[in-house]
Amino acid sequence: MTELNNLWLTETIRLREEHAGPLEDLQANRLARSAGGDLPSRIQRRALWLADRDGLSDALKHWLQGARLALIVMVVLAVVSGAGLAFAAMGDGLHPVNVFWALGSLLGLNLMLLLSWVVGLVFAGEHGASLGRVWLWLSEKLARDAKAAQLAPALMLLLQRQKLTRWAVGVLVNGLWLLAMLSALVILLTLMATRRYGFVWETTLLSADTFIAVTQALGALPALLGFNVPTEEMIRASGDAALNIESARQAWAAWLVGVVLVYGVMPRLLLALFCQWRWKTGRAALRLDLNLPGYAQLRQRLMPTSERLGINDAAPEQLHRVESGVSEQQSDGALLVAIELDDDRPWPPKLPNNISNAGILDSRESRTKLLEQLGRFPPARLAIACDPRRSPDRGSLALIAELARSASATRVWLLQAPPGEALDAERLGDWHAALQQLELPFADCAPLSWLETGHD
Incomplete structure (x- = not known):
């Protein structure tokens, strides 16, 4: 090139x-x-x-x-x-x-x-x-x-x-x-x-x-x-x-x-x-014109004084398919991570010894730290727990896609509602549609057996 x-x-x-x-x-x-x-x-x-x-x-x-x-x-x-x-x-x-x-x-x-x-x-x-x-x-x-x-x-x-x-x-x-x-x-x-x-x-x-x-x-x-x-x-x-x-x-x-x-x-x-x-x-002598609005807007994102979290707005009409950039030979182990869970939900569940817990991603520091860690040590299997009571905004879906690209295989765990509370069917359907566009497998039950052994 x-x-x-x-x-x-x-x-x-x-x-x-x-x-x-x-x-x-x-x-x-x-x-x-x-x-x-x-x-x-x-x-x-x-x-x-x-x-x-x-x-x-x-x-x-x-x-x-x-x-x-x-x-x-x-x-x-x-x-x-x-x-x-x-x-x-x-x-x-x-x-x-x-x-x-x-x-x-x-x-x-x-x-x-x-x-x-x-x-x-x-x-x-x-x-x-x-x-x-x-x-x-x-x-x-x-x-x-x-x-x-x-x-x-x-x-x-x-x-x-x-x-x-x-x-x-x-x-x-x-x-x-x-x-x-x-x-x-x-x-x-x-x-x-x-x-x-x-x-x-x-x-x-x-x-x-x-x-x-x-x-x-x-x-x-x-x-x-x-x-x-x-x-x-x-x-x-x-x-x-x-x-x-x-x-x-x-x-x-x-x-x-x-x-x-x-x-x-x-x-x-x-x-x-x-x-x-x-x-x-x-x-x-060809150079980029950094004064153009399209390039000037990238300065804070690419050379930031402080990095920003994802965007909390509506999901786009079409998402890009997620393809893992990690082969099985490059990855090892199993990892469970959750995205922005409320305090009323107990976490983490009891995990076997060979499954690592990455905690809850709810801040810029936690997201950046995990993404950098996955860049150096990609897991063979990654489970991402999400609360379907929240809307699948663009920032959350982009983070899920980034995490999925850093592992050989990924599954999304859509958590059940707490006792006495029901999930909104329309919002749950939005999650299903978004994850299907990303072509990521998802389920409402814990994928612990898959994390532990690699199969269900």
């Missing part, structure tokens, strides 16, 4: 929380705090853990695969388009080639779009983004992952802060046009090597002197690279008919190849290299 991908996933998590509300992140925050480091590194660790849990890391892999396929498709189209330009410019070889008509076919569209891109880069900064949007759209379609839809907006926001979008698009645009012009040049050389072409120029309005001046001006730079330029006599003679002289054909062919190389290939190559350099230097 590259640094850009880490920042990308972090920005995706921020956007997701900004639009859908805060995620269940107690364990992510705890792991980020325990890893230490400065605030940006803690924010990244939190985001990467949430991205792994919620499938965004896999979605990023699918998006990158789709992006590669989209790029391959665009490369193929560029190569085919360049070859088409060369075939259209040179014709079938049965008729003379109008040199300026061929030059316009090979370079006209390229030079117009190149000028438009440069002007847009100077005055607007994001010109050419339409091709970038096509690539992003095609990448998302080829990814075939619904969660990948959140990635493209996050990438654009991340890059725009350092004004990197223009350079990324510049690499894409100039790189594709470079391939198109190279393809056109290769086909042009192939056609000239396998067919006999004659070259003419034709006009109704302009004089021969104008064509001589233009031809020599365009050939000045290629001549510095060793390409032949037709003499004035050759140029004048080619205005009437194609010269049936081998040296004239070779001079015109060399002039046409040199002009395409100097004014078609070279500018795109230099601009692609320049954009690539600006992209690499800008990418190395």
